[in-house]
Amino acid sequence: MKCVVELSEAEDKTLHQMSLNHEHRDMRIRAAGVMMLGRKIKLTEVASQLGVSGQSVYNWAHAWRESGICGLLVGHKGGRPRSLSEAMIATAIEAASAELMTLRQIAQRVEETHGVPFPCHLDTLSITLKRAGFSYKRGRYSLKKNVTPRSSL
Template sequence: MAHICELLQVSDQPVYNWAKSYRTQGLAGILDGHKGGAPRKLSDKLVDAAVQIAQQLHQRYLDAPSFSLERLSVWLKKRGLSYKRGRRSLKKARCQ
Protein backbone atom coordinates (compact mmCIF):
# COMPACT_ATOMS: atom_id res chain seq x y z
CA MET A 1 0.00 0.00 0.00
CA ALA A 2 2.76 2.44 0.95
CA HIS A 3 4.54 1.85 -2.36
CA ILE A 4 1.35 2.50 -4.38
CA CYS A 5 0.59 5.68 -2.40
CA GLU A 6 4.14 6.93 -2.93
CA LEU A 7 4.05 6.07 -6.61
CA LEU A 8 0.73 7.87 -7.20
CA GLN A 9 1.49 10.63 -4.66
CA VAL A 10 -1.82 10.22 -2.83
CA SER A 11 -2.78 9.25 0.69
CA ASP A 12 -3.99 5.73 1.41
CA GLN A 13 -7.72 6.60 1.46
CA PRO A 14 -8.12 7.12 -2.33
CA VAL A 15 -6.37 3.81 -2.97
CA TYR A 16 -8.76 2.02 -0.60
CA ASN A 17 -11.70 3.78 -2.31
CA TRP A 18 -10.46 2.73 -5.75
CA ALA A 19 -10.03 -0.87 -4.61
CA LYS A 20 -13.55 -0.94 -3.16
CA SER A 21 -15.00 0.56 -6.36
CA TYR A 22 -13.16 -2.05 -8.42
CA ARG A 23 -14.43 -4.90 -6.22
CA THR A 24 -18.05 -3.71 -6.35
CA GLN A 25 -18.31 -2.32 -9.90
CA GLY A 26 -15.31 -3.61 -11.80
CA LEU A 27 -13.33 -1.38 -14.13
CA ALA A 28 -16.31 0.97 -14.60
CA GLY A 29 -16.16 1.83 -10.91
CA ILE A 30 -12.67 3.22 -11.31
CA LEU A 31 -13.27 4.98 -14.61
CA ASP A 32 -16.39 6.86 -13.44
CA GLY A 33 -14.25 9.51 -11.79
CA HIS A 34 -14.94 11.62 -8.73
CA LYS A 35 -18.49 11.36 -7.40
CA GLY A 36 -18.28 13.23 -4.11
CA GLY A 37 -18.17 16.82 -3.02
CA ALA A 38 -20.61 19.65 -2.89
CA PRO A 39 -22.64 20.58 -5.95
CA ARG A 40 -21.55 23.56 -8.01
CA LYS A 41 -22.82 26.87 -6.67
CA LEU A 42 -23.32 28.48 -10.08
CA SER A 43 -25.11 26.93 -13.00
CA ASP A 44 -23.71 27.19 -16.53
CA LYS A 45 -26.41 29.76 -17.27
CA LEU A 46 -25.26 32.02 -14.42
CA VAL A 47 -21.60 31.69 -15.41
CA ASP A 48 -22.49 32.61 -19.00
CA ALA A 49 -24.39 35.67 -17.74
CA ALA A 50 -21.40 36.75 -15.63
CA VAL A 51 -19.09 36.40 -18.65
CA GLN A 52 -21.45 38.54 -20.75
CA ILE A 53 -21.52 41.23 -18.07
CA ALA A 54 -17.72 41.21 -17.86
CA GLN A 55 -17.46 41.54 -21.65
CA GLN A 56 -19.92 44.44 -21.67
CA LEU A 57 -17.95 46.23 -18.95
CA HIS A 58 -14.73 45.70 -20.86
CA GLN A 59 -16.29 47.16 -24.02
CA ARG A 60 -17.71 50.14 -22.11
CA TYR A 61 -14.51 50.93 -20.21
CA LEU A 62 -11.74 50.23 -22.71
CA ASP A 63 -9.05 51.83 -20.54
CA ALA A 64 -9.90 49.74 -17.47
CA PRO A 65 -7.00 47.54 -16.31
CA SER A 66 -7.39 43.80 -16.16
CA PHE A 67 -7.74 42.20 -12.73
CA SER A 68 -7.93 38.80 -11.13
CA LEU A 69 -10.98 37.12 -9.66
CA GLU A 70 -9.31 37.31 -6.25
CA ARG A 71 -9.05 41.10 -6.52
CA LEU A 72 -12.68 41.33 -7.66
CA SER A 73 -13.67 39.24 -4.65
CA VAL A 74 -11.93 41.72 -2.33
CA TRP A 75 -13.71 44.68 -3.92
CA LEU A 76 -17.10 42.98 -3.72
CA LYS A 77 -16.55 42.11 -0.05
CA LYS A 78 -15.76 45.75 0.70
CA ARG A 79 -19.15 46.67 -0.75
CA GLY A 80 -20.96 44.04 1.28
CA LEU A 81 -21.50 41.60 -1.56
CA SER A 82 -20.16 38.45 0.00
CA TYR A 83 -21.56 35.45 1.72
CA LYS A 84 -20.11 34.15 4.93
CA ARG A 85 -21.27 30.72 5.95
CA GLY A 86 -22.42 30.44 9.53
CA ARG A 87 -20.32 27.98 11.47
CA ARG A 88 -21.46 25.87 14.34
CA SER A 89 -19.28 25.55 17.35
CA LEU A 90 -17.53 22.25 17.83
CA LYS A 91 -17.69 22.65 21.58
CA LYS A 92 -20.26 20.46 23.25
CA ALA A 93 -22.84 22.10 25.44
CA ARG A 94 -22.18 21.55 29.11
CA CYS A 95 -24.59 19.25 30.82
CA GLN A 96 -25.90 20.72 34.05
Protein backbone atom coordinates (compact mmCIF):
# COMPACT_ATOMS: atom_id res chain seq x y z
CA MET A 1 0.00 0.00 0.00
CA LYS A 2 1.53 3.26 -1.11
CA CYS A 3 0.35 5.99 1.22
CA VAL A 4 1.70 9.48 0.67
CA VAL A 5 0.36 12.71 2.16
CA GLU A 6 1.62 16.15 1.19
CA LEU A 7 1.23 18.80 3.90
CA SER A 8 1.84 22.51 3.83
CA GLU A 9 3.50 24.14 6.82
CA ALA A 10 0.15 25.47 8.07
CA GLU A 11 -1.48 22.03 7.74
CA ASP A 12 1.40 20.40 9.61
CA LYS A 13 1.10 22.97 12.39
CA THR A 14 -2.69 22.48 12.57
CA LEU A 15 -2.34 18.70 12.76
CA HIS A 16 0.33 19.04 15.43
CA GLN A 17 -1.94 21.21 17.57
CA MET A 18 -4.87 18.87 16.97
CA SER A 19 -2.78 15.86 17.97
CA LEU A 20 -1.98 17.56 21.28
CA ASN A 21 -5.17 19.41 22.17
CA HIS A 22 -8.26 17.78 20.67
CA GLU A 23 -10.80 16.61 23.26
CA HIS A 24 -11.27 13.14 21.73
CA ARG A 25 -8.45 10.62 21.88
CA ASP A 26 -9.24 9.07 18.51
CA MET A 27 -9.00 12.49 16.83
CA ARG A 28 -5.61 13.11 18.45
CA ILE A 29 -4.38 9.76 17.13
CA ARG A 30 -5.69 10.44 13.61
CA ALA A 31 -4.03 13.85 13.50
CA ALA A 32 -0.75 12.37 14.69
CA GLY A 33 -0.97 9.62 12.08
CA VAL A 34 -1.58 11.98 9.15
CA MET A 35 1.14 14.31 10.45
CA MET A 36 3.60 11.39 10.56
CA LEU A 37 2.64 10.38 7.02
CA GLY A 38 3.28 13.97 5.93
CA ARG A 39 6.77 13.67 7.41
CA LYS A 40 7.45 10.65 5.15
CA ILE A 41 7.24 7.97 7.84
CA LYS A 42 6.17 4.59 6.45
CA LEU A 43 2.58 3.48 6.92
CA THR A 44 3.54 0.31 8.81
CA GLU A 45 5.74 2.27 11.20
CA VAL A 46 2.98 4.83 11.82
CA ALA A 47 0.52 2.03 12.52
CA SER A 48 2.84 0.26 14.96
CA GLN A 49 3.73 3.48 16.81
CA LEU A 50 0.08 4.47 17.22
CA GLY A 51 -1.17 0.96 17.98
CA VAL A 52 -3.65 0.80 15.10
CA SER A 53 -3.98 -1.26 11.95
CA GLY A 54 -2.38 -0.26 8.66
CA GLN A 55 -5.84 -0.09 7.09
CA SER A 56 -6.86 2.59 9.61
CA VAL A 57 -3.86 4.73 8.72
CA TYR A 58 -4.61 4.25 5.03
CA ASN A 59 -8.23 5.32 5.62
CA TRP A 60 -7.07 8.47 7.46
CA ALA A 61 -4.78 9.39 4.58
CA HIS A 62 -7.58 8.84 2.07
CA ALA A 63 -9.97 10.97 4.17
CA TRP A 64 -7.31 13.69 4.39
CA ARG A 65 -6.80 13.74 0.61
CA GLU A 66 -10.57 13.79 -0.03
CA SER A 67 -11.74 16.35 2.55
CA GLY A 68 -8.77 17.70 4.47
CA ILE A 69 -9.20 18.19 8.19
CA CYS A 70 -12.98 17.78 7.89
CA GLY A 71 -12.40 14.23 6.68
CA LEU A 72 -10.61 13.42 9.93
CA LEU A 73 -13.18 15.12 12.14
CA VAL A 74 -16.27 13.49 10.63
CA GLY A 75 -15.26 10.04 11.78
CA HIS A 76 -15.70 10.51 15.54
CA LYS A 77 -18.52 8.24 16.59
CA GLY A 78 -17.23 7.11 19.95
CA GLY A 79 -18.44 7.77 23.41
CA ARG A 80 -21.57 7.10 25.34
CA PRO A 81 -24.52 9.46 24.80
CA ARG A 82 -25.13 11.91 27.61
CA SER A 83 -27.63 10.74 30.18
CA LEU A 84 -28.78 14.31 30.91
CA SER A 85 -30.38 16.18 28.03
CA GLU A 86 -29.56 19.83 27.40
CA ALA A 87 -33.00 20.81 28.75
CA MET A 88 -32.35 18.88 31.98
CA ILE A 89 -28.95 20.50 32.37
CA ALA A 90 -30.50 23.94 31.88
CA THR A 91 -33.15 23.17 34.50
CA ALA A 92 -30.49 21.96 36.95
CA ILE A 93 -28.38 25.08 36.42
CA GLU A 94 -31.42 27.29 36.86
CA ALA A 95 -32.38 25.51 40.10
CA ALA A 96 -28.82 25.69 41.45
CA SER A 97 -28.64 29.40 40.65
CA ALA A 98 -31.98 30.25 42.23
CA GLU A 99 -31.34 29.02 45.76
CA LEU A 100 -29.09 26.86 47.89
CA MET A 101 -30.03 23.25 47.29
CA THR A 102 -28.46 19.85 47.71
CA LEU A 103 -27.79 17.71 44.67
CA ARG A 104 -30.75 15.50 45.58
CA GLN A 105 -33.04 18.53 45.74
CA ILE A 106 -31.79 19.71 42.34
CA ALA A 107 -32.42 16.22 40.93
CA GLN A 108 -35.94 16.26 42.36
CA ARG A 109 -36.58 19.66 40.77
CA VAL A 110 -35.42 18.27 37.40
CA GLU A 111 -37.72 15.26 37.84
CA GLU A 112 -40.68 17.50 38.65
CA THR A 113 -40.04 19.85 35.76
CA HIS A 114 -39.54 17.19 33.09
CA GLY A 115 -41.90 14.55 34.45
CA VAL A 116 -39.44 11.69 34.08
CA PRO A 117 -37.29 9.85 36.65
CA PHE A 118 -33.80 11.29 37.08
CA PRO A 119 -31.74 9.37 34.49
CA CYS A 120 -28.35 9.25 36.19
CA HIS A 121 -26.42 9.17 39.43
CA LEU A 122 -25.99 12.30 41.55
CA ASP A 123 -22.24 12.24 40.84
CA THR A 124 -23.03 12.82 37.17
CA LEU A 125 -25.14 15.83 38.13
CA SER A 126 -22.30 17.10 40.30
CA ILE A 127 -19.81 16.83 37.43
CA THR A 128 -22.22 18.55 35.06
CA LEU A 129 -22.75 21.43 37.48
CA LYS A 130 -18.99 21.74 38.07
CA ARG A 131 -18.52 22.15 34.32
CA ALA A 132 -21.05 24.97 34.49
CA GLY A 133 -19.04 26.71 37.23
CA PHE A 134 -20.79 25.49 40.38
CA SER A 135 -19.03 23.79 43.26
CA TYR A 136 -20.45 21.53 45.91
CA LYS A 137 -19.09 20.08 49.08
CA ARG A 138 -20.52 17.04 50.68
CA GLY A 139 -22.30 17.87 53.90
CA ARG A 140 -20.63 16.47 56.96
CA TYR A 141 -22.56 13.95 58.95
CA SER A 142 -22.57 14.61 62.65
CA LEU A 143 -23.12 11.90 65.18
CA LYS A 144 -26.43 12.41 66.88
CA LYS A 145 -26.14 11.64 70.53
CA ASN A 146 -29.10 10.69 72.60
CA VAL A 147 -30.00 13.32 75.14
CA THR A 148 -31.25 10.75 77.63
CA PRO A 149 -29.23 7.65 78.24
CA ARG A 150 -30.95 4.35 77.73
CA SER A 151 -31.99 2.59 80.86
CA SER A 152 -31.16 -1.04 81.18
CA LEU A 153 -34.03 -3.31 82.10
